[in-house]
Structure formats: structure tokens, C-alpha cells
Amino acid sequence: MHWLRTVAALREQVADWRGSTVGLVPTMGSLHEGHLSLIRRCRQECDHTVVSIFVNPLQFGPNEDWDRYPRDEEGDRALCEAAGVDVVFAPDPQEMGADPATGSDRTWVMPPESLLQTLCAPHRPGHFRGVATIVLQLLNLVQPQRAYFGQKDAQQLAIIQRLVRDLQIPTTIVPCPTVREADGLACSSRNRYLSAAERQVAAGLYRALRRGYDHWQAGDPSAEGILAAARAELEHTPELQLQYLELVDPQTLQPLPRVEDKGLLAIAAYVGQTRLIDNLLLSPEQGDPSPERVQHAAPPSSGTTSPPRRPLIAIDGPAGAGKSTVARAVAAQLQLLYLDTGAMYRAITWLALQRGIPLDDAEQLTQLAAQTQLTLQSGTSSTEPTRIWADGEEITQAIRSPEVTRWVSHVAAVPGVRQELVKRQRSIGRDGGAVLEGRDIGTHVFPDAELKVFLTASVGERAQRRQHQLQAQGQMVPLEELKAQIEQRDRRDSERLISPLRPAPDAILIDTDHLSQSEVEDKIVTLYRQLLERSGPARLDQ
Ligand code: AMP
Numbered sequence: 001m002h003w004l005r006t007v008a009a010l011r012e013q014v015a016d017w018r019g020s021t022v023g024l025v026p027t028m029g030s031l032h033e034g035h036l037s038l039i040r041r042c043r044q045e046c047d048h049t050v051v052s053i054f055v056n057p058l059q060f061g062p063n064e065d066w067d068r069y070p071r072d073e074e075g076d077r078a079l080c081e082a083a084g085v086d087v088v089f090a091p092d093p094q095e096m097g098a099d100p101a102t103g104s105d106r107t108w109v110m111p112p113e114s115l116l117q118t119l120c121a122p123h124r125p126g127h128f129r130g131v132a133t134i135v136l137q138l139l140n141l142v143q144p145q146r147a148y149f150g151q152k153d154a155q156q157l158a159i160i161q162r163l164v165r166d167l168q169i170p171t172t173i174v175p176c177p178t179v180r181e182a183d184g185l186a187c188s189s190r191n192r193y194l195s196a197a198e199r200q201v202a203a204g205l206y207r208a209l210r211r212g213y214d215h216w217q218a219g220d221p222s223a224e225g226i227l228a229a230a231r232a233e234l235e236h237t238p239e240l241q242l243q244y245l246e247l248v249d250p251q252t253l254q255p256l257p258r259v260e261d262k263g264l265l266a267i268a269a270y271v272g273q274t275r276l277i278d279n280l281l282l283s284p285e286q287g288d289p290s291p292e293r294v295q296h297a298a299p300p301s302s303g304t305t306s307p308p309r310r311p312l313i314a315i316d317g318p319a320g321a322g323k324s325t326v327a328r329a330v331a332a333q334l335q336l337l338y339l340d341t342g343a344m345y346r347a348i349t350w351l352a353l354q355r356g357i358p359l360d361d362a363e364q365l366t367q368l369a370a371q372t373q374l375t376l377q378s379g380t381s382s383t384e385p386t387r388i389w390a391d392g393e394e395i396t397q398a399i400r401s402p403e404v405t406r407w408v409s410h411v412a413a414v415p416g417v418r419q420e421l422v423k424r425q426r427s428i429g430r431d432g433g434a435v436l437e438g439r440d441i442g443t444h445v446f447p448d449a450e451l452k453v454f455l456t457a458s459v460g461e462r463a464q465r466r467q468h469q470l471q472a473q474g475q476m477v478p479l480e481e482l483k484a485q486i487e488q489r490d491r492r493d494s495e496r497l498i499s500p501l502r503p504a505p506d507a508i509l510i511d512t513d514h515l516s517q518s519e520v521e522d523k524i525v526t527l528y529r530q531l532l533e534r535s536g537p538a539r540l541d542q
Contacts, residue, residue: 366416
């Protein structure tokens with residue numbers, strides 16, 4: 001990872017990347033799980049990730065906290081390194097022509113007046129002018145194809161989207177959902193200012209928004225009703241000093257009398273001396289905004305060592321050996337991410353069917369795989385399917401249709417589609433701490449996985465398992481017929497030119513013939529724990 005402080009060094013680095021996809025994540029540092037979610041998404045979608053860390057003096061008012069804003073270069077360096085960032089651009093104010101000493105004598109970018117009438121703008125005069133100016137400067141320096149911004153700063157997001165549109169900047173702005181603590185408090189660098197007692201109070205912001213959201217969900221779209229519900233909740237936390245609570249259109253930021261299509265319910269309040277903001281989108285497409293449990297990055301122990309990466313488990317084996325069931329269960333037991341590669345191929349198949357893309361048009365299918373943003377989230381138990389979103393739309397159920405089942409292997413056989421999805425899988429896997437399963441996962445996709453397991457089972461055993469499955473669905477197929485089918489499939493799988501079925505040389509073979517499913521899981525869990533023990537105590541307490 002390169003830590004660059006000058007515009008010249010940044011320009012030189014960016015010039016080397018011509019022809020590949022560059023993503024930018026602008027931040028003010030003191031990184032937390034919210035920032036990391038943007039970085040992960042960027043890495044998933046781009047070849048190179050630039051994170052800028054700049055506490056921008058132009059966006060702070062004279063009585064605001066620029067000089068005491070938390071700065072943590074050592075911690076940020078360790079987190080960026082562990083997250084696989086390519087370049088951190090951390091200039092000082094002079095380098096950006098934003099030295100507070102020289103005052104306001106410089107070129108500024110003025111956002112449209114219409115976006116400055118509500119929410120934070122009237123309370124922070126000049127703030128968004130400072131944000132827009134520096135963001136444009138960063139976009140100009142890095143020239144990224146994509147730039148990532150959090151929904152947490154909804155007004156900033158709307159202003160940057162307008163800036164890019166109005167000034168015709170060829171960067172796609174990617175909005176990312178708000179990451180929250182378990183009690184709903186949005187992660188923020190300013191949370192570091194809070195005392196333990198204030199931290200408790202701060203969760204009141206989310207509770208108020210949530211009450212408003214629930215009121216809207218219950219069927220009242222009026223601003224009056226939604227705002228009254230949120231205010232009623234605020235009465236339980238008198239320590240919160242409300243600055244504003246507003247319902248506006250998420251794009252135009254104009255006040256809404258009622259939610260017709262989408263609404264943005266936003267709040268700002270002081271907890272002691274600390275000003276916090278938060279919001280929820282009221283949109284039928286949004287889904288439940290309950291806080292996901294946030295896994296906090298371990299605080300780095302020093303500036304040079306990065307938090308340890310948890311090992312990967314790659315599970316491979318012939319069809320019918322029970323790979324996906326075992327992988328899901330192992331992930332749930334060890335609290336690792338289950339990377340459901342099958343769901344990714346299903347998603348592309350579903351989209352192709354939806355959009356009427358001919359399933360023999362390899363070029364269009366490859367383009368679809370390259371352009372679609374896929375987001376995966378493990379189910380909370382071993383039986384719950386992986387949740388999946390394509391370009392923000394949840395399609396968890398849709399991809400399990402019989403039509404998708406019928407065509408998915410066809411789409412997965414397109415080399416371009418495979419290449420694109422393998423690229424995504426690799427970038428998810430780079431962060432470690434995941435269970436991966438599927439054809440050639442240990443030989444081709446993740447040859448560096450720390451634990452590779454190859455599950456085998458005799459043809460007879462697999463035929464019997466398949467027969468039980470079919471019986472449960474009310475179908476009777478003779479055992480001999482199933483055996484013949486499995487033998488034929490094994491032969492095809494091991495003879496094919498691309499990714500033939502074979503165990504990686506360092507894979508551990510587990511013959512599952514006389515083992516129950518939980519015995520197989522236990523074996524893998526034990527192997528993983530042994531691996532952690534061998535890797536030392538740093539990994540054990542992860
Ligand atoms: P900041 O360092 O506060 O300027 O934030 C940098 C970027 O991270 C902005 O695009 C923020 O909207 C985004 N961000 C900050 N907090 C969160 C959060 N809790 N969840 C998601 N994104 C966030």
C-alpha cells in the first residue's frame with residue numbers, strides 16, 4: 001500500500017493505472033466500520049482503490065471542531081492496509097490549496113441554492129460549498145470511474161450527485177447504506193467524542209427515526225404523522241438537543257408534505273458538545289433498516305502491524321458430496337462469511353432472463369456480469385439462504401425459481417461470466433474470514449486459501465443421498481439409474497478442459513461415506529481451530 005502526501009505522487013500513481021477501473025473513497029479519516037464498508041464495496045467493484053484522508057478545513061465553520069476533529073494516522077494506516085487499499089492520499093491543507101491561514105481566496109464550487117435550504121445547510125453556512133470544492137478537486141486528481149459515498153450523509157450525497165451531473169464529470173457516484181452499531185447508532189468518527197453516558201443517549205437519534213419509519217410503514221404517509229411519531233420518541237431522551245427533524249425528498253431535498261414515492265427522514269442533534277446526524281430512507285425498495293450487527297475492526301496495536309486476517313476455508317468436491325450444506329453450517333458455527341458462489345451465478349441468470357438477454361449471447365452476458373453490483377449477506381443460521389441484492393434490489397427469493405435452476409449452468413459455463421464473477425469472489429475472499437465452496441474453488445479461485453478441504457463420497461453413497469432427496473419430493477428413481485447419472489457427471493467434470501474436478505495438492509480429503517453431516521462439520525471446524533492455534537494467539541482472539 002502506498003501512503004501519498006503530494007499531488008505529484010498521486011498523479012504519477014494514477015497515470016500507471018490507465019486502462020483499469022479506479023475507485024475513490026473520500027474520507028476525513030479516523031476510520032470506522034462505516035468507512036470500511038465503502039472501501040470493501042470499492043474493492044469489490046474496482047481494480048484499484050484510492051482512499052483519501054483529508055480533514056478539509058474548507059468545510060468547517062469558524063466555531064466548529066476542525067482543530068480537534070479526531071485524527072488517527074496510525075490506526076487508519078493499519079485498517080487501510082488490512083482492507084487491501086492500494087493508495088491512501090493524505091495531503092496537508094497547503095497541498096490542497098486549502099490552508100486555513102490563506103482564508104477564502106480561492107476558487108469555490110457552489111452547490112445549487114435549492115439543495116441548501118433544508119437539513120444541515122442552514123445550520124452550517126458554507127459547509128457544503130467546502131465539501132463540493134474539495135470533492136471536485138479529488139475527483140479531478142484521481143479521475144476515478146466510481147466514487148463511494150455513505151447514505152449517512154444524505155445531503156452531501158445529493159449535492160455530490162448533482163455536482164457530477166451538472167458539471168458532467170465521468171464518475172459514477174455509488175451510494176452505500178449506513179452502517180450502525182447494534183443499538184442503531186450510526187458509526188461516526190465523532191462518536192469518539194462521546195462519554196459512556198452520552199453514548200447511551202446518542203442511540204435516541206436512531207430510535208426516533210425508527211419510530212417515524214414504523215409509522216410510515218404502518219400506512220400513514222403524511223409528514224405530520226411521521227414527524228409526530230419521531231418527536232414522541234424523542235421525548236424519552238430529553239438529553240438530546242434537537243437541531244432539526246425533517247422529512248424531505250431524497251434527491252431535491254425539498255420538504256415533503258407526504259411520502260408519495262420516497263422520503264428522507266433526517267435528524268441532527270447535540271449530545272453534550274457533540275453534534276450527530278442520521279437519517280432513514282422511506283422507500284418501498286429500501287427494506288428493513290434494522291441495524292446489522294456491526295463487527296468492529298480490532299483496534300490496531302501499533303502503526304506498522306495490521307489487524308490479523310482470518311484464514312479462508314475452501315471446500316471442493318464432486319456433485320452430491322454435500323459441499324454447500326457443510327459450508328453453510330461451518331460458516332455459521334465459526335461465524336465466518338459463507339460466500340455463496342452459486343447465488344451469484346443465479347443472480348446473473350435471473351437478470352438475463354428478466355432483461356430478455358439471449359442465453360447464447362456470451363458477450364452480453366459477460367457485460368451483464370461485469371456491470372451488475374452484487375451484494376451478499378450470509379443467512380443468520382445454517383438453514384437460512386444467503387441474501388443477495390443486484391444493483392440494490394433484493395432478489396434472494398427470485399433467483400430460486402425453477403426457470404433460473406434450469407438455465408444457471410448454461411450461464412455459468414460462459415467463460416466471460418465466470419471470469420467476472422471469479423474476480424468478485426477473489427476480492428471478497430481477499431479480506432479473509434470466509435467459507436467458500438464450489439467447483440475448483442481451492443485449485444483455481446483461491447489457490448492461497450489457508451484450509452482446503454475436498455469432500456468425497458462413493459458413487460453408491462451419493463446415489464442413495466440423492467434418492468432420499470427425491471423421495472422427500474415425492475419422486476421415485478431407481479438407485480441404478482442415479483448411480484449411472486452420477487458416474488457420467490463425474491466423468492464429464494473431471495475430463496473438462498476448463499477447471500476439471502480434482503483436489504488441490506494441499507487439500508485435506510474427507511471421505512464422508514460413513515459420516516453424518518454434523519461429523520463432517522465437526523472435522524472441518526476442528527481443522528480450522530487447529531490452524532488458528534498454529535498461527536498464534538493473535539488470530540485466536542479475532
Ligand atoms: P467522513 O470521514 O465522515 O467524511 O466520511 C467519509 C465517507 O464515509 C462519507 O461518504 C460518509 O457518508 C461515509 N460514512 C460515514 N459514516 C458512515 C456510516 N456509518 N455508514 C456508511 N457510510 C458512512
